[in-house]
Amino acid sequence: MKVTLIDYGAGNVTSVERALHRLGAASQRSHSPECIAKAEALLLPGVGHYATLIRALDERALRTPLLDAIQRGVPFLGVCLGLQALYEASAEAPELSGLELFPGSVRSLPSTVKLPHMGWNRVKLSRPSRLLDGISPDAYFYFAHSFAATSTTGEAAALCNHGADFAAVIEKQNIFGVQFHPEKSGDAGAKLLQNFLRLAA
Amino acid sequence: MSLAHRIIPCLDTDGARVVKGVNFVGLRDAGDPVALAARYNAEGADELVVLDIAASRDHRPTFLETIRRVAAELAIPLTAGGGIRTLDDARAVVRAGADKVTVNTAAVARPELISELSREFGAQAVVLAIDAKRLNNHWDVMIRGGRESANRDALAWAQQGVELGAGEILLTSVDRDGTQLGFETPLTSAISRAVSVPVIASGGAKLPEHFAEVFSEGAADAALAASIFHDNVQSIRELKQFLSARNIEVRLPC
Numbered sequence: 001m002k003v004t005l006i007d008y009g010a011g012n013v014t015s016v017e018r019a020l021h022r023l024g025a026a027s028q029r030s031h032s033p034e035c036i037a038k039a040e041a042l043l044l045p046g047v048g049h050y051a052t053l054i055r056a057l058d059e060r061a062l063r064t065p066l067l068d069a070i071q072r073g074v075p076f077l078g079v080c081l082g083l084q085a086l087y088e089a090s091a092e093a094p095e096l097s098g099l100e101l102f103p104g105s106v107r108s109l110p111s112t113v114k115l116p117h118m119g120w121n122r123v124k125l126s127r128p129s130r131l132l133d134g135i136s137p138d139a140y141f142y143f144a145h146s147f148a149a150t151s152t153t154g155e156a157a158a159l160c161n162h163g164a165d166f167a168a169v170i171e172k173q174n175i176f177g178v179q180f181h182p183e184k185s186g187d188a189g190a191k192l193l194q195n196f197l198r199l200a201a
Numbered sequence: 202m203s204l205a206h207r208i209i210p211c212l213d214t215d216g217a218r219v220v221k222g223v224n225f226v227g228l229r230d231a232g233d234p235v236a237l238a239a240r241y242n243a244e245g246a247d248e249l250v251v252l253d254i255a256a257s258r259d260h261r262p263t264f265l266e267t268i269r270r271v272a273a274e275l276a277i278p279l280t281a282g283g284g285i286r287t288l289d290d291a292r293a294v295v296r297a298g299a300d301k302v303t304v305n306t307a308a309v310a311r312p313e314l315i316s317e318l319s320r321e322f323g324a325q326a327v328v329l330a331i332d333a334k335r336l337n338n339h340w341d342v343m344i345r346g347g348r349e350s351a352n353r354d355a356l357a358w359a360q361q362g363v364e365l366g367a368g369e370i371l372l373t374s375v376d377r378d379g380t381q382l383g384f385e386t387p388l389t390s391a392i393s394r395a396v397s398v399p400v401i402a403s404g405g406a407k408l409p410e411h412f413a414e415v416f417s418e419g420a421a422d423a424a425l426a427a428s429i430f431h432d433n434v435q436s437i438r439e440l441k442q443f444l445s446a447r448n449i450e451v452r453l454p455c
Binding site: 012014015018019022047048049111114115116117118119120121140142144145146161162181183184185186187189190 | 203204205207242247272273275276277278296298300320321322323324325326368369397398399422423452454
């Protein structure tokens with residue numbers, strides 16, 4: 001099984017690639033609709049601005065093959081912006097449509113706390129999580145973001161809090177998303193990626 | 202559930218080797234950046250900063266190679282900087298594997314650089330490094346490795362930098378740097394309470410108590426040190442255990 005990393009020109013692709021490599025997983029970068037349509041497992045990394053990611057998906061004609069693959073049951077993991085893209089929209093670029101695989105939208109975290117939410121934080125399980133399987137409830141993960149899915153936290157497998165509760169881990173059938181960066185989250189992050197690889201195998 | 206206070210070792214390099222000095226002068230060799238990075242990653246460092254303090258154009262390819270080799274060792278975030286003057290300089294550093302870039306002198310000379318980087322990489326990837334030196338009743342911004350005054354108030358510059366798109370401030374006390382007398386807590390507190398982004402305190406750390414003080418009284422979100430970690434004066438693991446026992450939230454390595 002090979003993980004296809006969606007390389008839209010910006011983002012933390014190299015870090016994710018290295019993290020997968022450390023786990024002995026095969027991966028390839030791609031921004032071609034054909035490769036994404038044929039992928040065995042998909043990973044959408046992403047940092048920076050929501051609009052950059054969504055525009056790149058549309059300009060490179062990746063939206064349809066990506067949604068088709070997910071529809072067919074190809075395991076998908078969205079990291080950081082890759083999680084945010086799964087919702088209907090984001091206040092960071094309200095004119096754009098997300099992938100609409102989860103209800104609700106992404107909003108700014110409140111200005112009552114320091115933003116970006118930057119550093120190591122813990123998550124609180126809301127329901128059994130396949131991604132967090134075997135990871136200590138006290139584990140910390142590395143976050144670096146100002147926007148988050150605060151609107152539909154009921155759907156989340158695990159929440160984090162920074163001024164407000166937000167979705168830290170979401171999972172539904174073959175669709176997974178994490179707001180933090182597992183590729184930068186030490187042993188706990190490596191274990192989470194390993195869980196995804198096992199689920200995808 | 203709240204953010205852990207971060208402990209960040211810093212590798213000051215001449216491009217290829219880690220160097221150290223007092224008050225930015227009198228440099229001497231302090232080791233191999235890749236070996237140190239691997240050690241800190243294993244010891245529970247929360248992030249790593251790598252700076253090219255020579256920052257000459259000739260050294261650039263060497264420094265980028267150092268970033269690549271260091272990044273390969275890390276499962277934690279990497280910040281790189283020193284001599285970043287343009288968007289292209291920053292792109293090269295990010296492509297080499299840095300998650301964040303720091304800007305200092307070039308941002309003072311041309312503040313729009315901060316906005317350009319923030320638009321391209323997002324605010325979370327732009328760290329404004331400020332070297333501050335006490336001058337009468339305020340702190341003056343120093344540039345060119347702490348050697349020259351920018352004739353600018355550090356607090357006002359920090360606020361302007363955040364408005365322009367910096368997502369974090371790396372605040373070094375030039376007066377304390379290399380002295381091991383402790384962080385300059387009043388400076389850290391003044392800046393941290395004046396900006397909406399996280400602040401990394403730097404300069405003067407030696408004892409665990411120094412870290413406890415800068416996190417509590419100084420309101421720092423993270424604290425950075427170099428030689429005390431390189432020389433094994435202070436282990437990251439024991440430092441975190443000390444802080445945890447004082448009810449300061451840290452990520453304890455398992």
